[in-house]
Structures are given as C-alpha cells and as structure tokens.
Amino acid sequence: MAAIDIRELGKRYTGKKGAVVEALQGVSLAVEQGEVFGFLGPNGAGKSTTIKCLMGLIRPTSGSAAINGMAITDAAARRQVGYLPENPAFYDYLGAEEYLQFVGGIFGMAEELVARRSEELLKLLELWEARRRPIRSYSKGMVQRVGLAQALIHDPGICILDEPMSGLDPIGRALVKEIILDLKKRGKCVFFSTHITDDVEKVCDRVGVISKGRLRVVDSVENILQQGLEGYQVRLQRADGAHEELFVGKEGLQPFIQQALAEGCAIERIEPRRKDMEAFFLETVAG
C-alpha cells in the first residue's frame, strides 16, 4: 500500500467577486514507504493546495487523498504524519522547547520521550541556545527550523513538508537536506514541495513536476539526469605531446576512444555533460 495516495485530485477556489481559480486538475500520485519525493513547481502551481488537501486542511472539489490507506482526518493516520506548513505560525510567546512539549502532548507522547526527542532536535537544528527565548524573537530561518522540529517530534513514518528549505541560508539548507537523507536511511517517506531544482537533485528518489494545477511528469531523478546526457567532454594528450579538449556525442564515446588509443593518444579525463534538473524543469514547465 502506498504511503501517500492522491487520486484525481481537483480543487477550484472561488474568490471574491466570483473569480474562479482551477488550482488543481486531476492530480494523481502515489509515494511509497521509504521514498523521498520532490514536488517541484513554480509559484502558484498548486503545490500547497495539494498538500493542504492531503492534510485534510481544505476540501478538494473532486478526487481523494489517503495516507497509508486512511483518510487524513482519521486520528490514527494523522499520528503517522509529520507536517510542516508553508508559513508555520506558532504560539510565539512560547520558546521552542515549550512549543515542542505542547506538540508532543498533542501526539500523546510521554513527557520523558518528548524531553529526549526535543533535546535531540533542538541541538540538531541549532536551536538549543535559544530554546527558552520566545519564538517571536527568532529569525525567519529559526522559525522555519522550529517548524521542522515540530514536524519530526513524534518520529513520524511519513513527513509532508511544504517548502522545508524556504527562508534558510545555505548552511540551513544543507542541514535540512542532511536531515531528509537521514530520514530516508531510517526508512521514512518524505514528500516535500519546492521550486528549487537543486534541492530535488540532491536528495530525491523521484520527482513530480506540477504547473498550472496539472502534474506534468513523474520520474526518478536518475532517469531524468540520464536522459539529459548530451555527451562527454574529453581531454587527451596526442602522441606529439600536445593536449586537446573536445566534445564527443553520447553515442560516439566508444569508437572515439578506440581510435584515439590506436593513434597513440593518452586519455586524461572524460566528464559526462548533461542537462541538469533545472533545464528539465524549465523545459517541462514551458512545454
């Protein structure tokens, strides 16, 4: 059974003055246990809407979504999920430590366990020093890290993270990527949204690209990068000692090497040249 199962999800917002936005149209997607899935899309594509439907925070106009086969409104399903909202808002007169105690309590965790998990997470997310200061005095990046800590406090099997790297500096982003990889190592399912292709390339098994409310492609990162292979940059030294660097098309590498060796050249370096995730994303969204 899929950890996350989204079927034919549709969402229509009717704004003031009757303006209609088709935010989602027929989005279907399954994410497996132990998988890291990147939900990639430009601003306004429908990422947060999908996640909010999945979390039962808004009602889809059509279709359905399930967590481990259960509706998210089922308390048992909710306990298995750690959720980071797009703009996390907290009781900001509390410190991070007290807030985590509060969230742990909601999940019915024993006090001792909450204290242990909270210490681990606050240290990991570099919030330990500030743990007793009110959250309202935190920087944007610190608030985002509290958001992540509260999503992980009960050690959920499934993490649904809406733009987890948002508002973080390069050190914070690297830390979050490490945390995601660690969750994967521990067999957790991570589903996160982003518009930054590099985040996806580094940590995801699979990617779904959404634009204008429709899911355009779902594929593994490996496949996408492999299909983007254009050829190889080869550096060699000719028999007369001269160095040369040239581009060889992806089908031509084998015969090229054979001929170069036959001519007495020494191959010094071969580097694959490929379109990266960003090029794939831009092409998908444009197409």
Ligand SMILES: Nc1ncnc2c1ncn2[C@@H]1O[C@H](COP(=O)(O)OP(=O)(O)OP(=O)(O)O)[C@@H](O)[C@H]1O
């Ligand atoms: N409550 C709402 N009422 C009307 N339209 C809405 C509402 N919420 C979202 N929308 C519209 O639905 C579309 C999808 O929005 P959504 O927030 O899901 O996109 P997103 O991919 O998360 O974007 P971003 O990366 O900018 O957060 C947008 O056109 C947005 O303006």
